[in-house]
Amino acid sequence: MKQWENFSKGFIRDNPVFVLFLGLCPTLAVTTSAYNGLGMGLATTFVLVMSNLVVSIIKNLIPGKVRIPTFIVVIASFVTMVEMLTQAFVPDLYEQLGIFIPLIVVNCLVLGRSEAFASKNDIFSAIIDGLGMGLGFALALTVLGAVREVLGSGSLTLIPDVAEFTIYQGDGMLVFVLAPGAFLALGYLIMLADKLKKKMY
Amino acid sequence: MAKESTFTNMVLTLFLVTLAASTALGFIYELTKQPIAESKMRKKNAAIQKVVPEYSNQPNSEAYQVGVNGDSLMVYPAKQDGKLVGVAISSFTTKGYSGRIRVMVGFKPDGTIENISVLQHQETPGLGDKIDKSKSDWSQQFNGKNPSDFQLKVTKDGGDVDAITAATISSRAYCDAVERAYQAFKKGGLQ
Numbered sequence: 443m444k445q446w447e448n449f450s451k452g453f454i455r456d457n458p459v460f461v462l463f464l465g466l467c468p469t470l471a472v473t474t475s476a477y478n479g480l481g482m483g484l485a486t487t488f489v490l491v492m493s494n495l496v497v498s499i500i501k502n503l504i505p506g507k508v509r510i511p512t513f514i515v516v517i518a519s520f521v522t523m524v525e526m527l528t529q530a531f532v533p534d535l536y537e538q539l540g541i542f543i544p545l546i547v548v549n550c551l552v553l554g555r556s557e558a559f560a561s562k563n564d565i566f567s568a569i570i571d572g573l574g575m576g577l578g579f580a581l582a583l584t585v586l587g588a589v590r591e592v593l594g595s596g597s598l599t600l601i602p603d604v605a606e607f608t609i610y611q612g613d614g615m616l617v618f619v620l621a622p623g624a625f626l627a628l629g630y631l632i633m634l635a636d637k638l639k640k641k642m643y
Numbered sequence: 644m645a646k647e648s649t650f651t652n653m654v655l656t657l658f659l660v661t662l663a664a665s666t667a668l669g670f671i672y673e674l675t676k677q678p679i680a681e682s683k684m685r686k687k688n689a690a691i692q693k694v695v696p697e698y699s700n701q702p703n704s705e706a707y708q709v710g711v712n713g714d715s716l717m718v719y720p721a722k723q724d725g726k727l728v729g730v731a732i733s734s735f736t737t738k739g740y741s742g743r744i745r746v747m748v749g750f751k752p753d754g755t756i757e758n759i760s761v762l763q764h765q766e767t768p769g770l771g772d773k774i775d776k777s778k779s780d781w782s783q784q785f786n787g788k789n790p791s792d793f794q795l796k797v798t799k800d801g802g803d804v805d806a807i808t809a810a811t812i813s814s815r816a817y818c819d820a821v822e823r824a825y826q827a828f829k830k831g832g833l834q
Binding site: 474500503504505506507508511512515516518519522523526527529530531533537594595613616619620 | 647648649652653656657660661664667668671672675678679682683686763767768769770
């Protein structure tokens with residue numbers, strides 16, 4: 443039951459984007475389509491799970507004063523791995539996300555979970571926490587990307603060429619694809635998430 | 644909980660952690676080197692195929708550089724049965740509205756533009772991004788034109804290119820990139 447809570451808290455109650463406001467830089471920048479949001483979310487999830495796992499394993503071996511540099515090295519290594527792997531196997535996504543993959547390193551969400559959760563809990567809980575938080579982040583980015591894409595370009599792309607839908611013809615409200623639209627859409631989604639949270643908890 | 648921090652164990656811990664991290668990264672690098680090179684090659688080949696007539700050689704392995712105004716552009720000759728049918732020239736401009744625009748321009752041996760494809764750009768969605776074929780057919784107007792009698796400038800600057808409405812800067816930049824490719828073609832496109 444406790445593990446279920448560790449997992450599910452990332453979706454609504456402690457959602458990284460809508461409630462904790464962590465990692466907003468990639469959130470605002472890459473969510474021009476649902477696919478980009480999903481890709482970014484899954485890349486972050488991978489980094490989060492792996493770094494939580496490693497941090498939890500080595501937590502008792504690390505002297506307290508150098509724990510943050512150690513966490514950063516662990517996180518940076520996994521981010522570089524994600525970068526090389528996406529470049530090799532999903533080059534299209536790599537091109538879309540560009541600079542924001544290396545920037546996962548400085549996503550407060552990842553370091554935050556390492557420091558606040560993984561370094562104080564057992565390995566299994568740390569993995570579950572990373573998975574829940576990461577998927578919550580991916581969910582938030584996908585929803586935000588979907589809203590912006592539908593309003594801004596009139597289409598919805600979950601996976602290019604497989605799950606691609608045209609909602610309406612024409613140009614759409616361009617502002618939603620541009621930066622100001624990211625803030626507008628995020629603001630309304632935070633309001634909705636807050637309502638939902640109050641209803642559920 | 645966390646161990647006592649002494650100078651030796653801090654140095655040792657950081658050394659071991661970075662050692663382990665770099666070993667793992669080296670391993671992943673080896674693993675992905677081949678696929679990354681292959682996907683880059685595939686992309687380049689696809690871009691060349693789009694802009695020149697059908698060919699049977701390997702333009703990639705016969706590519707050479709041509710210097711234009713201090714920059715050097717890659718030229719990919721496309722040959723069918725040993726005869727030159729077109730050249731693809733990878734060109735760029737720094738005059739875009741936001742950042743560099745890279746294009747691949749295909750010329751026929753007489754200098755006529757066969758086709759152009761945009762490899763990379765960050766122009767404004769909905770306005771400047773119409774230079775991209777997937778967004779609008781604006782760039783079709785270049786196809787079949789010969790820059791020797793087709794001024795590669797927007798009409799506002801006295802040229803023959805109709806600019807995209809509300810995106811004159813992007814249109815100008817696009818013309819600049821194509822013009823640069825044409826300069827390279829004139830200089831060394833038929834080697």
